[in-house]
Amino acid sequence: MIQIVDAISLNTYVQGQGFPILAIHGHPGSGRSLSVFTNHLSKRFQTFAPDLRGYGKSRYRGNFAMTDHLTDLEALLDRWKIEKCLILGWSLGGILAMELALRMPQRVTGLILVATAARPYGSHPPITWQDNLYTGIAGILNLIKPSWQWNIETFGKRSLFRYLIQQHTATAYKYIAQEAVPAYWQTSPAATRALSTALRSRYNRLTELEQINCPSLVLAGAQDRHITAESSLETARNLKNSQWQCYPNTAHLFPWEIPHQVLSDIDQWLEAHEENFRF
Template sequence: MAQLDVVGAVLTYDDEGPRDGEGVPLVFVHGWTADRHRWDHQFAHFSPKRRVIRLDLRGHGDSTGAGVRAVDDLAQDVLALLDHLKIDRCVLVGHSMGGMIAQIVALARPDLVERLVLVGSISRMTYSRGRGLLMAASTLVPFRLFVAANIQRAFAPGHPREEIREYIRASAATPKDVVMTDYGAMRAFDVLDRVGEIEAPTLIVHGYHDVQLPVKQMLRKAKAYPNAVVRVIDAGHELPVERPAELTEALDRFL
């Protein structure tokens, strides 16, 4: 675990694996209310053979800092870390909000992104009816209840309840201002009209049972990509922890 001072925050990150390993470094970016440990399975699998980097976004996990008004601000943090580590080429992997960040990075720095992997993410935020109702009620219900409702819905039916409770506890530990401000930033996110500019080979992995960001929204994004392959997995929104081995296998094959 290492740390980097950026404007208004201290970012915590892991940087492991051989510098002369297979291929360019893998960079993992987690989603809303999560932390870098969402990628534990992938980190353990890839780090023995290639350089792997993951970070806690500002205000999440072991990083400090307030919430942001735009997803672009989080992308600037990722770019600051990669510049600090002197990464000039990488495979960028993002889950949910992390996938939004990854798309912004790929658009801003096409020279930096050799390949792109988007897990449970979209290019234009369009709320499902249930998510819209949650958003409308967010100012009327206790914070923990708001977080619990979002995290509960993120998992496919049948996922172990105790594990879901643990993720709810971890998410609710994220400062309220970070949770709500970042939620607003995601609400405004829209790069759908620009993703046709992303020429890097792209893997889009999505959960069939994802009700947070439904498959039909992902397909709207996938059609806009000029060089993408889609993999749909029998899971909900939290693919990195619901089906970690399947996600790792999909990423391994793509690489």
């Protein structure tokens, strides 16, 4: 029996004017956690950064499936009367971006895929009680005093943050305090269950990627343990019109480690494909 789930109206952060960019966050995350991209891109484009169902301010009671995110996102485009758009997706957001490109190819004119893969796999080592303890302490202290060097050296580098970032800079910890931690607390158990169910099903869309014809930019952190650079490269090789970039000494949150480099590379790619991002 097929269950039909209605779309919900997603809380969405809209910035700027121009050709639309739909920016989709990862797990845990929120539309706010994409500010590293939207604050910059909204100077030339109109950016739409929704809180996905069960994340941020898009509250939802009850269980749902990952495919329900696609229903919600398509409804968002309809609500804003967006006929064509570029999609930027980070981690889970990148997977949803590729799914939308497969679902409605006539509306998606480009993809920016950040730390993601069509057949995602990780290399994260087992998590110990000490990992969790140090992560909790580092996170709380970083909220109280963001980018405090003593906290970074004493707890941050010994916590699970060491698998999310490689460059323990003040900038990275500022983003963690302002955007990662609030997004974590606002992520619902139902959203976590939906993702876990999808991962257990051994998600793999590599063979379908040949159907995507729009240009794509695939960006990865060389030391990403959550979605490995190798799996991102595999995705880039299966996309017809893709450009691949891998950043050394960075991990899953590399846009917060080296924001200026990442944004510069995105700008260059946008300029090279500007004919795809016009009304």
